[in-house]
Structure formats: structure tokens, C-alpha cells
Amino acid sequence: xxxxxxxxxxxxxxxxxxxxxxxxxxxxxxxxxxxxxxxxxxxxxxxxxxxxxxxxxxxxxxxxxxxxxxxxxxxxxxxxxxxxxxxxxxxxxxxxxxxxxxxxxxxxxxxxxxxxxxxxxxxxxxxxxxxxxxxxxxxxxxxxxxxxxxxxxxxxxxxxxxxxxxxxxxxxxxxxxxxxxxxxxxxxxxxxxxxxxxxxxxxxxxxxxxxxxxxxxxxxxxxxxxxxxxxxxxxxxxxxxxxxxxxxxxxxxxxxx
Numbered sequence: 465x466x467x468x469x470x471x472x473x474x475x476x477x478x479x480x481x482x483x484x485x486x487x488x489x490x491x492x493x494x495x496x497x498x499x500x501x502x503x504x505x506x507x508x509x510x511x512x513x514x515x516x517x518x519x520x521x522x523x524x525x526x527x528x529x530x531x532x533x534x535x536x537x538x539x540x541x542x543x544x545x546x547x548x549x550x551x552x553x554x555x556x557x558x559x560x561x562x563x564x565x566x567x568x569x570x571x572x573x574x575x576x577x578x579x580x581x582x583x584x585x586x587x588x589x590x591x592x593x594x595x596x597x598x599x600x601x602x603x604x605x606x607x608x609x610x611x612x613x614x615x616x617x618x619x620x621x622x623x624x625x626x627x628x629x630x631x632x633x634x635x636x637x638x639x640x641x642x643x644x645x646x647x648x649x650x651x652x653x654x655x656x657x658x659x660x661x662x663x664x665x666x667x668x669x670x671x672x673x674x675x676x677x678x679x680x681x682x683x684x685x686x687x688x689x690x691x692x693x694x695x696x697x698x699x700x701x702x703x704x705x706x707x708x709x710x711x712x713x714x715x716x717x718x719x720x721x
Contacts, residue, residue: 474680482688485645554615572719
């Protein structure tokens, strides 16, 4: 039963994560934390283990969805590569810092992070640009600093960084939700590889369950990318906002109890 639940959680997380470019960690981690606290069958799922499994799962979520987005020419490769300049070293730093987090306050920290990300949508938007423009002038230092923070948060909380990448691309670079989600999954793929590797070295992965999460993530990531093409941008944006707020509030309440 534990294996079936693992597959279903990974499938749901990957589908929603791929749909809006968050990577799936924002669904997988709260779900696993809930099961860890209220089910003896998931006693093995400590916060550090959950983050490690989440990052490994996101490698496959991001690869399957990014491949689908690439076939539809949705990814802005240039911007994606710029985001990787800081996110890869940041991911290694965040993964190392994860071992020092007080597990009693993990949910609270994670919930506050989600709420903070949702408020990014209150910022004034940059004028929209053509997503296909590869010659768009982009401030390298700004993207490097943003991507460094993204990487640290990814390794620290196991969320892939999409909750910052997508709002940043929409609000600061003027991308559509569709292109932001696609490019985000491209970036998350590389971030997750580096961050997951660090967690593997630190022994934060229970390999017995990983294969079931991978299976669900592959299916969910592919389906999410396909559905993304059928949904309007404004609907995707509202889904993104609501997800961050609802998950954030629930985790804050859980962290305070």
C-alpha cells in the first residue's frame, strides 16, 4: 500500500508541478510530511529523506516535461542557461545547509516560503516581451543573484526552485505563463541533478521507495506538459497563485501545532 501511495503522490505532484512549472516539490513534500506525522507506515520519511526523494523525483519530472515542452518549442534556452549560472552552485549550498534545519520547524519554514512566493504576483509587471526573442537584453547580475537564491532554496527545501523561477520570468522578464513554465522545467532538471547528488552523498535517500516515485513522476510530468498547452495563461497563473497560498497556509498551521 505504501508503494501505491508513493506512485500516486509522485504522479499528482509531477502533473501539477509540470503544469505550472513548479517542479512538483510543493505538492510532494507537504503530502509526505503529512503522512510522516500521521501514518506509522511513513515513519521513515523524515524531512531530510523527503527532500532527497523529492529532488530525485524532480529530475525525472523535469526531464519528461521539458522534453515535451522542447518538442513544442516552448523553452527559452538562452534564459534557461542564464538561470543555471547561479542555481547550480546554489543548489549544492542549499543541500548542505538542509542538514542543519530543526525538523520541528520544517513545515513552518516551508509554509512561510510559499506565502512569500505568492506575494511576488503583487509586484508591478514588466511589459510583455516576445518569448521567442533570443536577443532580448537581460541583466546578467540580476539573473545570477535570483538564480543563486533559487538554487539555495531548491537544495534546502527540495522544491526545485520553480516557485521563484516562474514568478521571476513572468513579473521581471515579461514572459507568458506557458513559456515561463516550460523554461522553468528546463532549469529545474539541471538544478535537481546537482542538488539530488548532494543529498545522495549525505545519505538522505531511502532507495527502497525511490523507484515508485520515479514511475509516478515520469507519467505525471509528461501529462502536465501536454495539458499546459490546452489551458489559457490567465487560468494557469491563478492555479499557480492558489497553489502557493493554500499549501503555504496549511504548512504554517501544521508547523505551529
